[in-house]
Amino acid sequence: MPKHAKDSAAAPEVYTLLVELGRSPENDLPQGATGAALLIYASGADEAEAVRETVAVLKTAGVKPLDVTSYGTLAERLAAGDTIPEEERELMARAAAENAVIVAQKTWFSDEAEDD
Numbered sequence: 479m480p481k482h483a484k485d486s487a488a489a490p491e492v493y494t495l496l497v498e499l500g501r502s503p504e505n506d507l508p509q510g511a512t513g514a515a516l517l518i519y520a521s522g523a524d525e526a527e528a529v530r531e532t533v534a535v536l537k538t539a540g541v542k543p544l545d546v547t548s549y550g551t552l553a554e555r556l557a558a559g560d561t562i563p564e565e566e567r568e569l570m571a572r573a574a575a576e577n578a579v580i581v582a583q584k585t586w587f588s589d590e591a592e593d594d
Contacts, residue, residue, distance in 0.1 A: 490521040490577060492570045493528040494549040497536065504540030510588050513544070517583040519566075519573040525550075535579045 499514045501507060507514055516536075522528030525548050533543050549555055552570055555562060566582065573580045 490523055490574065491525075491528070491551045492519050492521050492573045493525055493551055494518075494555060494570075495520055495529065495532055496547045496549065497532065497543050498545040499536070500542040500544045502540065502542035505542065506540070508586055511586040512589055513587040514541075515585045515587070516581050518579060518581055519570045520579045521573050521577050532579050 495518045497516045497518055499505070499507070499516065501511070501513060518532055520528040520532045522531055529546050529548065533546065536543050549560075550558070552562060552567070569580050569582050572578070
């Protein structure tokens with residue numbers, strides 16, 4: 479058995495990613511939005527694969543990823559002291575079970591000031 483074959487058989491991990499998007503002609507960002515941020519749970523054999531797959535899926539959807547920040551796996555986040563609500567854990571489990579990229583939250587950016 480080749481050395482890398484064992485590694486590829488390992489169960490994928492799920493990574494929490496924050497992806498910043500810019501405008502592109504193909505996207506469907508709301509009128510007036512200058513960009514967006516997506517909180518994503520993505521499965522991958524490692525962090526690099528999770529990021530690559532996420533960027534590929536987003537580009538296929540016609541959006542323009544500008545930056546990706548990884549916050550690590552569930553275990554890494556717990557070790558860092560993060561509190562992970564059950565709803566997030568369920569989405570992470572779904573991403574693992576489906577070997578998928580799950581968008582958990584969207585935030586639109588605009589140049590307009592918001593009234594609070």
